[in-house]
Amino acid sequence: MTDDHREIERIASMWLARRDAGGWSERQQIALDAWLGEAVAHRVAFLRLEAAWEEAARLKTFAAGDTGGHIPARGEWARSPYFASSTGSDDVVAGRGRIRHTTASPHRHWSLFAGIAASLLVVIVIAGGLAWRDYTHVERDAWRTLLGAQQVVQLPDGSTATLGSDTGLRMSFSRSERDLDLAQGEAFFDVAHDAARPFVVQAEGYRVTAVGTRFDVRRAPDEKLRVVVTRGLVRLQSMRDPEEAATMLPAGSIATIAGGNLLVQHLAVDEARERLSWRGGYAVFHGTPLADAVEEFNRYNPHKIVIADPSLDALRVGGHFRLDNSAAFVRLVQAVFPVQAEQRGDRIVLLRRAAGKAAD
């Protein structure tokens, strides 16, 4: 019924690029019109690309006054005069120094020479300093989400991190490495490819390393750690025991670490991706033990669910649930299983229902 939008977009973008190349003929225009007329989906896709493409010419604002050929570095925009707050330029300072020397001294020639030498030195030192600063520059940032919240973070290398509920993430990116520290909670990473700079997430004494992939790292209570890989390849390495061989996790892997033991499951990628449904605010369960399902809800809700009777842990639940609606989950569990829920303070306690009593 629907054509895959990516395929339509791909063809639309080929048309746009071809037209943009110049030498566009009447015949080509007729062919383009025919393609646009073939389906409304073609037309809207083309309009959408064209609108953004035309808008992109507004970036000229940033190039104003700049001589041709200089392409600003990523993020240089922030320093553009357009966004004010530009800092003074160092060469201007050096230049002023020289002028002062040449005019103030009685020994003109000597001091002119000294002045030039000094200013050259100043320029060299500043240039060297700038180069060194660029070389050793480390970009740092940190984010924190509240209970029940999520946040999508754009990282400076083009990667994105999606932070789950109650999550803390610290970033420190240098020229040689992209380091992230998952202080708590869970985050999903869509990593921009950069073979020269490994992308490393540290958590619970492990390093999870990727070069251009998608994966999720979750810290759970009791020092548990879970890594889900949905694309590419990820390397898992213990930091406590460097002797321990690294584990390679291809797409579809779910690695669980608890009490120093590592368990790796290999699933179909779609199945693995279901574990990441939290990004849409959902939990998807298929024959999931009740204890695990409860843990999932407790990550998102202030009212913690507690299973008081360990014999309930192993009950299996399935379905799709809104993570922020644990009340609905508890209602359904009561309806389906011999379980009774009691509100005790801010906790919801699940007990085994006495035999003979039916759910209401």
Add this chain to the structure above:
Amino acid sequence: MRRDAAPIDKQRDETEHPFPHPRDVLDNVPRLFQDRPMGESVVDTWFVREVLAHEQALTRFLHRNWRDHDEVGDLRQEIYVRVYEAAMRQPPDSPKSFLFATARNLLADRVRRQRIVSITAVGDLEQLNVLQDELEPSRWLGGREALTRLARALDRLPDRCREVVWLRRVEDLPQKEIARRLGISEKTVEKHIAKGSRMMADHFHGELEAGAMRDKTRGALARIRKPT
């Protein structure tokens, strides 16, 4: 989709370029459709200004209300098709409400077709009608905001692609000249432009801002009972 629908090879036919590229910084309102013949172009202009301007809100809405994020692109396209087709008959008075009404209907259709019948629990369907928090000034009005988004969109392109887009859109170099300067083939430049235009469109129109996933309008679509 047929592959043979792809562009035919360019001819060295020096007819006048039917869509001249603006050589200057554009005004706040895109001028690109002004020179088109009447008819569909009216709907095109309407679509770009009144519908595409809400893509960010729409994308956020879809992410919030549809659990499979990989399907958001397809859903968005189908919503655009429905909206565009409706506008060809009669442009709606309030494009934004119409856009979101269409989105809600489409999601509801999809859910019904999917028949999720295991325990399926979600929030309140009625909440879907509350969209006040989606009301924000149209993007075309905010020049600075648009520029920020463009800069960010550009920064998210891969290196080479970013260079090509910059040289083409900002420095106005012809594709041929870009190829010469970067020492790559014209075909490769064209490919970078194609890819760049797609990525720019995604990031410029639909970029999701931080913290977009959960607010007042909690998603609540899939609460479906089997038809009785």
